[in-house]
Amino acid sequence: METHDSQRTRDADIVIVGGGAGGLELAVRLAKAGHKNVLLIDRDTSHVWKPRLHEIAAGLGRRQVDELGYAGLAEQWGFRFECGTLEGVDPEQRQITLAAIPGREDDSTAEVPARVRGYRQLVLALGGVTPDMGVEGVLEHACLLDSPEDAERIAERFSRGLLANHVAMETAPTGDSGASATQDVAQEAGGKGSAQESPGRPYQVVIVGSGATGVELAAYLHEARGRHDAPAPKDSRVEITILEATETFMPGVSEELREAIHQRLEAQGINIELSRQVAKVSPGSVEISEGDESVTREADLVVWAAGRVGPAIVEEIEGLASNKKRQWKVTPGLQCLEQEAIFALGDCACIDEAPLPPTAQVASEQAEFLAEELPRRQQGEAAQVFEFKDRGTLLSLARAGSVGELGGKLSGKLSHAQGNDGHEDLQVRGRFARAAYQGLQRQHQFLLLGPLKGSAEVVSDVLRHAMGPRLKVH
Secondary structure, eight states: OOOOTTTOSSOEEEEEEOOSHHHHHHHHHHHHTTOOOEEEEESSSEEOOGGGHHHHHTTOOTGGGTOEEHHHHHHHHTOEEEEOOEEEEETTTTEEEEOOBOOOTTSOOOOBOOEEEEEEEEEEOOOOBOOOTTOBTHHHHSBOOSSHHHHHHHHHHHHHHHHHHHHHHHHGGGOHHHHHHTHHHHHHHHOTTOOOOOTTOOEEEEEEOOSHHHHHHHHHHHHGGGSSSSSOGGGOOEEEEEEOSSSSSSTTSOHHHHHHHHHHHHHTTOEEEOSOEEEEEETTEEEEEETTEEEEEEOSEEEEOOOOBOOTHHHHOTTSOBOTTSOEEEOTTSBBTTOTTEEEOGGGEEETTSOOOSOHHHHHHHHHHHHHHHHHHHTTOOOOOOOOOOOEEEEEOGGGOEEEEEOHHHHHHHHHHTTSOSOSOEEEEHHHHHHHHHHHHHHHHHHHHHHHHHHHHHHHHHHSOOSSOOOOOO
16 A cells, blocks of 8 residues: 655656666656656666667767766756656555765765655666676776776876876887886776786777777777877777687677677678687786696776676665566566565566566667556556567777668568568678668657757758767667
């Protein structure tokens, strides 16, 4: 029995925690449908579509990847937004606790105390993070790519490292003393975990994991090597290596698509090594296990892009069942087990009967489903089942082009037109792949901004100078 609704002034009919592709789209869809008593909570004040983080890591600014402020969207559509970090969930009282925000020591910024917010229905859309897999040194010496801040950190490390490498090569001919003088510059530029640059040696980038994130990041870093502090591409010697622990490059995609991507990366000069289990990350190097022995290789910048798990808060909240990958267990209707008022979507949720890939596409479809399901459940109607409609996989490899395969109705129609049976995924490349790649985020933009602002954003996007095709879905 609900007893809290009349007792608190800051309650909301529906509280959504997490403003990623799923949470933000859900808030907008509900508000558009007339459900205005919706509260969206996120620890950041703006939204960046996560599949574009690799572009920020390659040097683009947040505005160039269409950063959107939550407060502005809330005002436009009529839901509420509040900045905060989830600290606890009390299913019995139907309330959540948001952690206190400490003030900064260097100024008079006030501390924001912990807050309690009540709900009638709660949706957890916190996304996922990259696990360190228990490998020593990952958190201390490698870069992750889970947030815009992570992406900006990679861009700075990469840019400064290239400059240090360039300076080392430039001064090398002056003799040992000149080369030695650049060592401190290189160490400072690379930051914690960088190797000291050797004159004449390429700047070494190692990306651990051959999933979509690692693959696209490799392609964009290769293209971006002359867009930073170093003077020009020809002077910015970079060697990029992708290390995959298994025997299969890009596990989870078709053999044909895997081969197409592999060929394009190799044509760019990107090294791909399989069956390479990283055992340790140290300042300036990675240690790779080879049976009973290990091999150490130089690495000025290490990006750890291996795997996906839910956020740490999953293990800290009692009363909500979770799995070993730190995901809340949900029913086929995305309801947390034994919790009629709590739902979860995206990377932080898992349907045991049918696990889904950790992609923005899945979160977006689940948001569309819950936008209709939550009001139905409030009316006492029977639970419906979420069905994922896979639209395929599309990747952008910077100047190497876009490539992927489409599924669903579009694939069927095009395959039929080509004389195929229409049941297989359709391989797409070139301009058609680029158009499909762009169209997927256009849908996201139009939903969040509406037809008028969405169209204006498209025009603005076209006029911006950027590195190749920049829009994608995984």
